Amino acid sequence: MSLALIPVNNRQIFRLLWPILIEQALSSLVGLADMIVVSHVGDAAVSAVGLVDSINILLVNVFAAVATGATVIVSQRMGQNDREGIFKTIGQASFVIVAIMLTVSILAEAFSTFIFDTLYPGVATDVRANGLIYFRITAINYALIGLYSTLAGSMRGQGNVRTPMRIALLINVINVTLNCVFTYVFEKGVAGIALATMIGWLSGVTIMVILTIRSNSARIFSLSNMKPEKSILLPVFKIGLPSGLDALLFQCGKIITQVFLSGMGTHNIAGTVIANSMFGLFCIPGNAFAIAVTTLVGQNYGAGLFKTAKKMLLRCVLLAMALMSSISFVVYWIVPFLVSLYKPTESAAPVAIQILRLYLVMIPLIWPFAFVTSNGLRAVSDVVYSTAVSVSSMWLMRVGCAWVLGVYLGMGPRGIALAMGMDWVVRSAFYIPRILTLKRLKEDDPDKKPVLSKGKSEIPAS
Numbered sequence: 016m017s018l019a020l021i022p023v024n025n026r027q028i029f030r031l032l033w034p035i036l037i038e039q040a041l042s043s044l045v046g047l048a049d050m051i052v053v054s055h056v057g058d059a060a061v062s063a064v065g066l067v068d069s070i071n072i073l074l075v076n077v078f079a080a081v082a083t084g085a086t087v088i089v090s091q092r093m094g095q096n097d098r099e100g101i102f103k104t105i106g107q108a109s110f111v112i113v114a115i116m117l118t119v120s121i122l123a124e125a126f127s128t129f130i131f132d133t134l135y136p137g138v139a140t141d142v143r144a145n146g147l148i149y150f151r152i153t154a155i156n157y158a159l160i161g162l163y164s165t166l167a168g169s170m171r172g173q174g175n176v177r178t179p180m181r182i183a184l185l186i187n188v189i190n191v192t193l194n195c196v197f198t199y200v201f202e203k204g205v206a207g208i209a210l211a212t213m214i215g216w217l218s219g220v221t222i223m224v225i226l227t228i229r230s231n232s233a234r235i236f237s238l239s240n241m242k243p244e245k246s247i248l249l250p251v252f253k254i255g256l257p258s259g260l261d262a263l264l265f266q267c268g269k270i271i272t273q274v275f276l277s278g279m280g281t282h283n284i285a286g287t288v289i290a291n292s293m294f295g296l297f298c299i300p301g302n303a304f305a306i307a308v309t310t311l312v313g314q315n316y317g318a319g320l321f322k323t324a325k326k327m328l329l330r331c332v333l334l335a336m337a338l339m340s341s342i343s344f345v346v347y348w349i350v351p352f353l354v355s356l357y358k359p360t361e362s363a364a365p366v367a368i369q370i371l372r373l374y375l376v377m378i379p380l381i382w383p384f385a386f387v388t389s390n391g392l393r394a395v396s397d398v399v400y401s402t403a404v405s406v407s408s409m410w411l412m413r414v415g416c417a418w419v420l421g422v423y424l425g426m427g428p429r430g431i432a433l434a435m436g437m438d439w440v441v442r443s444a445f446y447i448p449r450i451l452t453l454k455r456l457k458e459d460d461p462d463k464k465p466v467l468s469k470g471k472s473e474i475p476a477s
Contacts, residue, residue: 028307028327028330028331031174032303034179035176035307036300037180037183037184038183038184038303039306040299041184051357052199053198056198056204058281059139059141060145060204061289062145062281063145063149064149065285065288066134066135066138066146066273067146067150069270069273070130070134071150071156072269073269073270074157074266075164076265077259080259080261081112081251081252081255083390084253084254085104085165085168085169085255086171087393087396089104090172090173090309090317092317093172101231102231102232105169105227105231107241107247108169109236111248112162113161119157120155123157124154124155127151128147131143131147134270138277145205148206149205152206152213156213160216162223163219166224167179168309175230182219182226185218186218189211189214189218189219190212190214193210193211194207194208194211253396254398257402264405264406264409264410265405269413272413272434275421275431276421279428281363282362282363283363283366285359285360285363286362286364287367287428289359290366290374290428291370293353293371297346297375297378300335304334305389306390309390309394311324311327311331311394312327312328312394313395316395321456322456322458324456331387332383332384332387332388332391333383350375354368366428369428370429370432373432373436377436382439384439385438385440385442385443386439386442391450392446392449397449397453404442404446405442408442412438412441415434416433416434420433421434
């Protein structure tokens, strides 16, 4: 049943959270494993993978953000017990997102050299050669990742968080295993890393499609169900398109900071790439809460329980901060050991250690207030405000201050990292007051009366 009537307590939140937490950990750990494996090929390979992944993340995150629109609408319709609406939303959103991502893949393949050379004109020859190989292979994955994001998000929107976790485990096992085989046995370098990733995604998406059909309806991917309808797709894109624009501009800003970085020398690039590969690991609790809050808040909002949605959101922010603080405190002292796993050069290692420790100070204090909150606002369809704040802060603070601190004042990678923290502070200053004062979250909707199951509220079987 819907999550709409669950009480606001930590136990219920963590029952939904822990599978997402594991899934996020797996995702971050496989990225970490990728970078550790490729680091044995050399600094040029590490730099190439880091630079290309900035492009890939831009393209993938844009459509993952559009897929978030489907997640929000599915969670709201779950709160309304609208099964037919759920089926149509999943089928039509999947069709549209895959069609767009296939087009993006074709364009990326055709213009890979132009894109890479335009963004990173100053990189060394060996970095460029590795980067182009990695880019051309990983571009094939875009449609697979788009479909996976839509289906996994739809499952979470219905309260099923364990299935995406299990499939993520499978993808990561395949990826890590093949990484080692292609790199150490066949010595394929960055090409092996890219091929392992592609095979992992293909396997995971195939299983995800089969399980989506089994858990919903055999007709969910029928031509009639996937035929685009304005009444179904408009709510999805009202949330998804602003979120996609936000993700696009966010990642464009990150790429610009990568351009700043690309002119600071290979050791600074490699050190920052190593630090950034572990950044996601430290943000695992926050990312898990940001995903969980979409279901928790969205289902309550769909059921008209607006005050409960608000309490859920604020509690998730505070819990994320507590978890991230605990992790950062412990990890801070073992940063040199973690960096040593990458076998960095003597000049790259100090850069990685410095940036990592700076991240560990900033993340628990600011990150949850900047990103868990924005997902909660999207879950209550307040997407225009959150997008406006995100875009403005990104370009004024992260990009603008990165140039001032990193380039103009000569602080290098440390200045770029500090500018990121300043961006988080500004977002938080706008999001928290918005949550506390938003009219749509002040009173419940008396016209919506969710159905109790035997007088109880519980998280659905997942």
